[in-house]
Each structure stands twice: as C-alpha cells, then as structure tokens.
Amino acid sequence: MTVRARVLAYLVALTTAALTIAGFTAYGIERARIDATIVEGLALRTEAFIELAEGPDPSTGEPFATSEDLMREAMIRVVASPTESAVAHVGNVARFVPSSPQRLRLEDDPEFLRVAAERAAETVVVRAVVTDVADYRFAAVPIIEPDGDTVAVFTIATDRGALVDNLTETFRIYALVAMVALAMIGVIGWTTVGRMLHPISVLEGKARHISEHDLAERIPVSGHDDLSRLSHTVNAMLDRLERAFSDQRQLLDDASHELRTPLAIMRTNLELIEPRDPVDVLRVQSDLLDEVDMMSRLVDDLVTLAKSDRPEFVLRESVDVGELTETTFARAQALGDRNWKLDSVAHTTLPVDAQRVTQAWLQLVANAVKFSEPGTTVSIGSASLAAEVHLWVTDEGRGIAPEDQERVLERFHRVDPETEGTGLGLPIAAAIATAHGGRLSLASRVGEGSTFTLVLPRNGGDA
Incomplete structure (x- = not known):
C-alpha cells in the first residue's frame, strides 16, 4: 500500500472505531435511562393509586362506597399513551380501562392480565414479563373490599419493547449517517492526503532526477514546515555527496598523477639495469627502495585523507x-x-x-x-x-x-x-x-x- 492509502486506511479505521464506540456507549446509556425512567414512573403512579384508594372519594369526601367507584376514579386519572396505560381487571378479564383511544391496549393481552393478577402485591413492586404481544414492565396492586375479599387488580404497565424499538430505530439512523460520514471522510481524506503528500512526490522526483543527472542541482525549498526541513536535509546530503564525489575524482586524478612518476622511474631503472654489474644492481636496488618508500608514504597519506570524513x-x-x-x-x-x-x-x-x-x-x-x-x-x-x-x-x-x-x-x-x-x-x-x-x-x-x-x-x- 502507498503512504496515501495507509494514511487513509488509518483515518477511516480510527473514525469507524470512534463512531462505533460512541454509538454503542450512547445506546447503552439511553437504554439504561429508559429502564430507570420506566421503573420510576410506574412506582410513582402505583403509589398515587394506593394513596387514592386509602383516601376519600373526591366526589363525596367519604371513603369510596364500592371498589367500582375506586377503579372508575383511578382510570379517569390515568394519562394513557401508545406505550403506557392501565387496566382494572379480574383475572384476565378487563373491567375498566382509560378512555383515551391512542393508548396501549392492555385488555387485548389476556396472558399479560393473567400474569399481572398472579403477581399483584400490596406493596409497590415493578416486574417484567414478555408475552407474544409486548415486553412489559408493570406494577399490579390488588383491590380489596372492606370484608377482605380481593375483587380486582389495578395494573399499570409500560411497553418497554416499543421504547427500545424507538431507540434502536434512532441508532439505525445514526449508523446510516455514520456510514455516509465515513464515505465523505474517505473522499475528503483521499483528496487532502494526496495534496499533503504532493510535495513529497515532487521531492522524490527531483531527488531521482538529481541522482541520475546532475548532483549540482538542488531541490527548491519553500515554507517552514516539516517538508521544507526535509528538503533542507536532502540538499545538505546532496552537498556532502557532491563534495565526496568531487574529492574522490580529485583524489583519483592527483593520485594517478603522483604515482606515475615513481612508477616511470622504477620502470626506467629496471630497463637500464645491468644484471652482471653488482654495483649497478645495488644502485638500482637503493633507488627502487626509495621510490617504494615514497609510494608507501603516499598510499598511507591517501588512506588517512580518505578516512577523514568518517565518524570513526x-x-x-x-x-x-x-x-x-x-x-x-x-x-x-x-x-x-x-x-x-x-x-x-x-x-x-x-x-x-x-x-x-x-x-x-x-x-x-x-x-x-x-x-x-x-x-x-x-x-x-x-x-x-x-x-x-x-x-x-x-x-x-x-x-x-x-x-x-x-x-x-x-x-x-x-x-x-x-x-x-x-x-x-x-x-x-x-x-x-x-x-x-x-x-x-x-x-x-x-x-x-x-x-x-x-x-x-x-x-x-x-x-
């Protein structure tokens, strides 16, 4: 992968991770908030019903004459909605329901009414039940006559499943928006990263052209950012390379020139030596040793100069x-x-x-x-x-x-x-x-x- 592709992949991956973590966290928080709100609302409404049952009949100022009067008054006070309602029922048969047409119809779910009647308690307890119709959270309170007989059950319930479905639908829209945002980030990021990396492409092309054609050419520097500092560094490297190549060429030219003279002298002496004349042999030997010593010193000096640019x-x-x-x-x-x-x-x-x-x-x-x-x-x-x-x-x-x-x-x-x-x-x-x-x-x-x-x-x- 190119640098451009890798940067874009990292950008999209990090953005995806951020959006996913944020989405799941928000979903979990909202779901917990829904549960807490349901429990709190059911508890408050159930306590209000118990206070109503224990108090006087608002219309007469006397205790409720019959349980039906209590149930009727309780239904009048219930503010029903498509996700929350109440019912007064005997077993799985509804007796009284709120008059609002746009409400949660608890009376149409006999299984729920049966479970609510079985779990009715005189204290406020919020329970959960899942039927074929809905996922409920409810509180059920028995309605007891003065003689101690339980004649009905007052149940108030919330369709938790419907609320969670609404939340899920909201986050489906969030996911769709996040995907569109990722696509836009990908397109914008691809363009932006390409523009950011364009100077590097120019730098690479210039450097390749310089290395192939002319070490004396330099990369133009503009701005004061990281790329300009990189250009300065590459130009400094080219300066060192140019000096090194120049010194190398000069060294080779000078060394070849300096070595030719002693080699020519040695060759001349060897060509003119009289092998049968001991004096001449000794003379040539001495001359050759002098030339060898001079060449050895020359080589040692050249080696010293060649090493002078190294860190060690x-x-x-x-x-x-x-x-x-x-x-x-x-x-x-x-x-x-x-x-x-x-x-x-x-x-x-x-x-x-x-x-x-x-x-x-x-x-x-x-x-x-x-x-x-x-x-x-x-x-x-x-x-x-x-x-x-x-x-x-x-x-x-x-x-x-x-x-x-x-x-x-x-x-x-x-x-x-x-x-x-x-x-x-x-x-x-x-x-x-x-x-x-x-x-x-x-x-x-x-x-x-x-x-x-x-x-x-x-x-x-x-x-």
Missing part, C-alpha cells in the same frame, strides 16, 4: 592540553637541528582525539623544519580562548607568498616542486582539524616565516 576517524576523549603541548614539544625536538622554543602552555582540557591532534601538530612541525634553515627558531605553543583552543607552530623559514597561501592546503600542491614530499602533509593536518569541528589557519610573510594554527572548538565540534 576521531575518537574523542577529555585531554589535558598542557600535557599534550609538552609531549608534542618533546617529540618535535627530534625532527631537526633547530632552536626549539615553547611559547606558552594552555592549562585546560579538550574533548579531542589526542593521537590525531598530535599527528596533525607534528605534521606542522615537520613542515616548519622542512622550510627553515638549521639553527633558526621553531616555536610551539597552545592557548585557551573563550570558545576555542589554539595549537600553533611558528618558524623563521622562507614564508609563503599570498598567491600560494590559498592553494597550500590543496592535495599534492607543493610551493617548491624541488622540495621532497608528497604535498599531503598540510591537507592531512587540515582534515584532522576539520574532523574536530575546527580549522587550520595560516599567517605567513615571505622571508620572515609562517605560523600554522590548529583552531579547535572547546565543545569538540558537537554543538
């Missing part, structure tokens, strides 16, 4: 920056004959990958040694700012021209092509800084030296 590239832990600075300074002094100087030490902690940061820092130190003369000063230091920690290396080397400072962080770019190296040291240091949410900054003047600074956020780049 850096494993953060709380690191004492002061201790890290002193350790790096001690290791740096083994890289060359320079006037080593420790500028300052930051006394703070930082959530970083200590090995990666040390790798980047020593790479900057090696770069400073490479482009400075023996005996010149190379300074290392760290400082803690409000939101950042700076780790720097300063040298007194040849410096970098302004036009080269933009390109110095590009892969395989070398300011001096004659200088040994792969041109990947600074890009690796920059990649490590970026993986920590920071950056590599450069300040340099030709003939005076350079300062490379690892700028790392205090929050580890997670905010």
